[in-house]
Amino acid sequence: MTRQIKIDEDLYIGGNEFIIIAGPCAVESEKQMDIIGREFYRLGIRIIRGGAFKPRTNPASFQGLGFEGLKILKSLRDSYGFKILSEILDPRDVERAYEYIDIYQIGSRNMQNYALLKEVGKQDKPILLKRGMNATYDEWINASEYISQEGNHNIILCERGIRTFNSYTRNTLDLMSVPVMKYKTEYPVIVDPSHGTGRRNLILPAAKAALAIGANGVLIEVHPEPEKALSDGYQSLSLEEFKKLLEEINAMKSALKIN
């Protein structure tokens, strides 16, 4: 049985519902988030993603707006009731970010940052634990145990692709981890086709495959102007493309009799 992770009074990850979490790679401005917020509200999206602290490979790249970014996310929560998923990089920021974040994201690069895992393990909010880009299933499970041993069992696993010899896609999306992690753990598993493929035109087929293989949801990068995005624009859907994805996923959900 998959553990149901409570996100809101009537919203759980790990139940019968296939949850779509979406938003930009990074929070860039109030205007950007306002456009997304208005549209997502209309579309019925309930959990918004947005990075305020960005773990960039190159230190010269945009590092995120930090707490200013979290404040923008909080204003969307206040206006529309969205739940906020955002990544934390530094154990020292965990408590300070508590009031802004509803689900703490631990990114791929930090899956084995044990100080950070222990710190979020002390919080009473859900944790989305991304798979390390080089992590085996057992290493991923061990990482989850660093969180749960501190008392927090509200863990959502997120497959985001691993490094392989294949260079066509940014990562190789290992969808088999979905059933494997469901056999081996009690946690829900969601799939991130954006980082998993790194290519805008592969996100829909990857999301459909995630639904078919039994994932509890998907995490998708969306930007009002992907070509101008400060990070990950090439793998971000425009709002139009995102709407189309929702239509296709909804059609598939009806065919599969999934909520």
Ligand code: PEP
């Ligand atoms: C992200 O979600 O924007 C991100 C940095 O993802 P990952 O940790 O999977 O690379």
Ligand code: MN
């Ligand atoms: Mn990203």
